[in-house]
């Protein structure tokens with residue numbers, strides 16, 4: 001039995017078994033990542049697609065994804081690489097090959113590398129290695145993450161990450177426990193810690209009936225403002241996915257109302273995915 005201390009699940013993993021994320025395995029009392037330098041996607045994306053609106057606007061970023069996730073959102077928007085990735089075809093790239101591609105793409109407006117598509121916390125060692133090499137080559141780095149990570153590994157990674165988009169899924173511990181199988185406080189801690197040193201933007205996917213109350217958004221925006229009122233908040237529209245097929249897309253009028261509520265506390269609030 002070995003304990004993984006990378007994220008707040010702190011899984012105790014039997015020999016030959018994997019943790020909650022499905023990609024960190026106990027092999028002879030050592031934790032091994034089955035997705036180490038195995039990627040599910042690579043693409044040159046506009047930074048706005050991550051979304052970042054206040055970090056090199058108008059530029060591109062080479063985006064990498066792998067497999068696995070340490071939450072289990074019933075509304076997962078990319079379950080084929082996050083939760084049901086057994087049949088996903090992955091490919092291998094070395095750190096040198098990735099850096100070479102990123103440098104070549106500078107001519108097309110590339111600023112660096114984004115760790116995205118699935119949850120990058122669960123390929124932490126790969127992210128760390130690539131991010132360090134980015135810094136050696138003058139490339140920017142960005143994490144698009146659920147923020148569900150313990151403080152110690154977070155602080156070790158922070159010197160090598162320039163920008164964070166953190167998914168704040170709701171402002172309710174009950175939502176975190178029942179809908180995504182995590183907890184709220186570690187995510188709030190990640191926001192506070194990263195914002196103290198790095199560029200941070202926050203995304204909240206609004207699901208009708210689950211996290212669309214004005215009072216909840218008021219509390220969320222008030223918390224973000226207590227960290228920094230300049231942090232951009234992206235309020236994103238839900239579409240039916242994965243286990244939540246029976247809920248209709250978020251009405252745009254709901255997003256407008258929540259944007260007005262959040263704007264009472266925050267200077268930069270945007271609606272996305274419409």
Ligand code: SF4
Pocket residue numbers: 004005006007008009010011018019020021022024070121122
């Ligand atoms: S990273 Fe994976 S194995 Fe480690 S504690 Fe989190 S869910 Fe468990």
